[in-house]
Amino acid sequence: NAGVTQTPKFQVLKTGQSMTLQCAQDMNHNSMYWYRQDPGMGLRLIYYSASEGTTDKGEVPNGYNVSRLNKREFSLRLESAAPSQTSVYFCASSPPDVSKGYTFGSGTRLTVV
């Protein structure tokens, strides 16, 4: 089925550990995004990529890095995880036609202890 695939679905990290969240889409979308969702705060943009080879910071980029590996894949890396990064992370992609909206993945629930 066409869509956005995120891995892993769940992860527990110790403070200071690193990890990479993977995201891939098969809809040939140019734009991809990483959001985090915390209770009562809604979705906040971490980084986005308007096209292959470009990335830009969103609202809350500190502590994260991203790689747009190719048109399909956009990964999010936590170099040294902190408890404040405990959250649900969503990857999304979108076509240029805004009337189609974003397609989101099913999320990664990350806990940092």
Place this chain on the structure above:
Amino acid sequence: SQKIEQNSEALNIQEGKTATLTCNYTNYSPAYLQWYRQDPGRGPVFLLLIRENEKEKRKERLKVTFDTTLKQSLFHITASQPADSATYLCALGGMDSSYKLIFGSGTRLLVRP
């Protein structure tokens, strides 16, 4: 400062009634506004887009209005059903040349049978 407000309290209504959810914003000038549905443990799913020059948009049982003077969008579900129970998110877009969205924190809708 920029702000998007959705009612944080759950909306609890009887099956068959019309549900009306509100999205208010300040210090933004969006070119369009989108509405998403999110079920527990899942990513948001795109429902509708309305542009700044449109007053109203309909899709099946859904109706969205957009008042750029009041800086408000209303989202209506007519003849509501228990299956409509979910969290509904509004998102603003088109504030710059990118396709990134700014999301509200969502309102939970509960439809009682």
